[in-house]
Amino acid sequence: MALTEQTPTGAEPTDEELAKAVQKGDKEQFSFLMARYEKKLFRYGRRFLSQKENVEDAVQEIFIKTYQAIQSFDSTQRFSPWIYRIAHNMFVNALKKNARTPLSFIDFDTLIAHPVYEETTISDEERATMRKMIDRGLDQLSASYREILILYYLEDQSYREIADILRVPIGTVGIRLKRARESLKKTYEKLGVHYEE
Amino acid sequence: MENNNNLQQNILEKIKAGDIKMRSKSYFIVHLVLLIVLAILVLFTSAFLISFIMFSIHMSGRFFLLGFGWRGLGVFLLTFPWSIFLIDAVFILALEWLLKRFQFMYRSPLVYTLGGVVLVTLATGFVINATPLHDVLFHQEQRGPVPVIGGFYERIQRPPHELGVFRGTVMSLSGNTFIIENTDQDNDADNMMLPIGASSTAFLTVILNPATPASTLVATSDTVFVAGDIQGNTMHAYGIRKLLPSDEVQ
Numbered sequence: 001m002a003l004t005e006q007t008p009t010g011a012e013p014t015d016e017e018l019a020k021a022v023q024k025g026d027k028e029q030f031s032f033l034m035a036r037y038e039k040k041l042f043r044y045g046r047r048f049l050s051q052k053e054n055v056e057d058a059v060q061e062i063f064i065k066t067y068q069a070i071q072s073f074d075s076t077q078r079f080s081p082w083i084y085r086i087a088h089n090m091f092v093n094a095l096k097k098n099a100r101t102p103l104s105f106i107d108f109d110t111l112i113a114h115p116v117y118e119e120t121t122i123s124d125e126e127r128a129t130m131r132k133m134i135d136r137g138l139d140q141l142s143a144s145y146r147e148i149l150i151l152y153y154l155e156d157q158s159y160r161e162i163a164d165i166l167r168v169p170i171g172t173v174g175i176r177l178k179r180a181r182e183s184l185k186k187t188y189e190k191l192g193v194h195y196e197e
Numbered sequence: 198m199e200n201n202n203n204l205q206q207n208i209l210e211k212i213k214a215g216d217i218k219m220r221s222k223s224y225f226i227v228h229l230v231l232l233i234v235l236a237i238l239v240l241f242t243s244a245f246l247i248s249f250i251m252f253s254i255h256m257s258g259r260f261f262l263l264g265f266g267w268r269g270l271g272v273f274l275l276t277f278p279w280s281i282f283l284i285d286a287v288f289i290l291a292l293e294w295l296l297k298r299f300q301f302m303y304r305s306p307l308v309y310t311l312g313g314v315v316l317v318t319l320a321t322g323f324v325i326n327a328t329p330l331h332d333v334l335f336h337q338e339q340r341g342p343v344p345v346i347g348g349f350y351e352r353i354q355r356p357p358h359e360l361g362v363f364r365g366t367v368m369s370l371s372g373n374t375f376i377i378e379n380t381d382q383d384n385d386a387d388n389m390m391l392p393i394g395a396s397s398t399a400f401l402t403v404i405l406n407p408a409t410p411a412s413t414l415v416a417t418s419d420t421v422f423v424a425g426d427i428q429g430n431t432m433h434a435y436g437i438r439k440l441l442p443s444d445e446v447q
Contacts, residue, residue, distance in 0.1 A: 022219075023222075027209070027212050027213060028209075030208075030209065030212065031205055031209050034204075034205045034208065034209075035205060038204065038205065056204065059204065060204055060207070060208065063204075063205075063208050064208065064211075064217055067208070067212060067217055067219060068217065068218065068219060068220050069220060069225075070219060071219060071220060071221060071222040071224070071225055072220075072222075072225040163303075163304055164300070167297065167303040168303065169303070169304055169305055169306050170304060171306070172306075
């Protein structure tokens with residue numbers, strides 16, 4: 001069978017449709033899923049991990065785990081948070097392996113509800129500005145702040161999806177993102193670069 | 198980009214060659230079922246321990262200490278089964294950890310989910326306590342050792358004598374004093390007499406406040422629960438509770 005990334009109607013199949021086809025035994029369709037997520041996962045890994053960890057190995061391992069576990073994917077849900085969850089676990093393990101001090105991902109913000117920090121729509125301009133800033137200033141941030149900025153601004157995940165990836169309450173996503181932005185702002189101030197929110 | 202294509206090709210080749218295998222749906226279903234079964238087991242173990250704490254407090258009569266003022270409260274806290282309570286706390290945390298895998302749990306703040314887990318465990322503990330389970334195990338232990346958990350029920354009904362807390366039957370009254378016979382209170386065949394402290398006798402003279410005639414509080418043959426300062430075979434009581442048939446060991 002020739003590889004195709006099109007449905008009979010000519011439209012591109014969704015991630016979920018591809019995943020369903022893989023679940024049914026069409027192994028070739030997995031290559032399309034890999035093609036769609038490879039760049040994203042490399043970008044996520046490169047920015048989240050430090051230089052020490054091998055991103056390529058981690059991404060390869062993510063795809064292997066994704067294939068092995070694909071039968072546990074519920075195709076009525078979105079595929080993207082599901083694969084990002086696998087990636088999150090892989091990258092956190094890689095960070096833990098190389099961390100000199102024990103890495104703490106315990107977040108006291110998960111203790112109580114934060115109803116104030118609901119998701120707000122951000123403009124394309126603001127997103128573009130944040131992307132540039134993230135490109136320059138992420139190394140100075142803690143891993144949890146780094147990751148949430150990447151997921152929201154670079155990977156375009158919603159609060160709800162980030163909550164599923166990190167397995168934290170949605171309110172926590174909002175407050176952690178707010179604090180990450182503030183921390184990024186402080187980093188820029190230290191570097192003497194003007195920050196515009 | 199060539200590297201990237203290599204990565205995809207490598208993985209696809211390994212998949213086709215069967216080096217990387219997809220786990221079956223049944224694997225994940227079994228995994229989920231085992232997780233649920235484990236969570237239920239942890240819940241019931243935790244609830245069992247809570248109900249055991251309630252049962253032991255009731256059986257030893259220590260519950261009545263709460264009505265004996267600050268001193269009673271102090272003795273109650275001193276004799277509370279903290280070790281079982283701590284083990285139970287570990288089970289509750291384990292249950293929280295197991296359930297955090299489910300969306301309905303991780304999407305809620307820890308305070309709410311942990312509160313919910315504690316409430317469900319407590320409610321289940323109350324339900325277990327309302328069943329005759331502990332009574333049955335207790336009486337089985339009286340007849341002979343019960344495997345694994347039998348040790349829990351040994352001497353459970355005995356109040357903390359070393360802290361001046363006794364339960365006994367009123368033998369006689371006089372003025373502001375009365376005498377109780379201190380038995381093991383388990384209603385089995387031996388009705389064993391328990392000596393008071395280092396003495397060889399099982400009779401305890403309880404002295405009340407000088408202004409309180411004993412006959413206003415107790416009568417002969419009543420079973421009473423008393424707490425006070427012990428000197429030899431005499432107690433200066435700070436708390437007395439006449440036990441009703443429902444309070445007593447069945």
